[in-house]
Amino acid sequence: MTNNPSQPESAATAPDAALNESSTTKSAVIAELYDDGLNDACHILKQLDYDLLSMKQIPSDQVLEKAKNIRVIWFISCYSLTVLFLLSLLGFFPWWTGGLFGIGLFLLSLTYVDSFLPSQLGANSFSLLTAKREQLELELKKYITTIEGSLGFIHLLQPLSYFNKNMEKHYFIRLCNASQQHKLMKHLTNYREFQLYYQYLIEALTANEKREAWIKAHPNPDDIQAEQTDKTEAA
16 A cells, blocks of 8 residues: 555644534544444555655546547548548649648658657557546446445544535545445546545545544543533533
């Protein structure tokens, strides 16, 4: 597994708003934050392959669109030069122009592959990039399927949202609900959905750093209960 992305240092902030609620809510929050299941999920979170999950090697929509446009331009140019070359052979143009059209057609054919112009995509790049993207997305799907397992994974990280409200955004909640219902893979059907999955894990990493710092400052959950009770009585 690769190391997870570096995160900014996080202060030991407590989920004060939740802990200031009723005693029932407060107990539930404390139980969630110290739950062994959450501890296990956070341990897995830190061990994930973020190089693969970040999709750095997967061609983006912009790259594919550029390659597609290059292919269209290449075929139009090739068709035009071919027609002009044939017309010159039929005598519609001077013979020497046919030679120029032939040379142009030959040089254009060389640019079909990427290796002729290293800094420029070739006409075949769209097919190659599409195949590469499909292969890498398949590998990513298999990896996420392994992460999620039979019980789901990212929904187990939801208690971390006490430390990072970004995790409560509606599109993240949608993914978590799908994970809990074991239907996540049906949602991961395009590049954008994979990005959201990765972004949620990054937000969870940030939240987990805050949680670890907070638990380090409050190793005993009973002390938190007593502290909150004292605050209530003092008020």
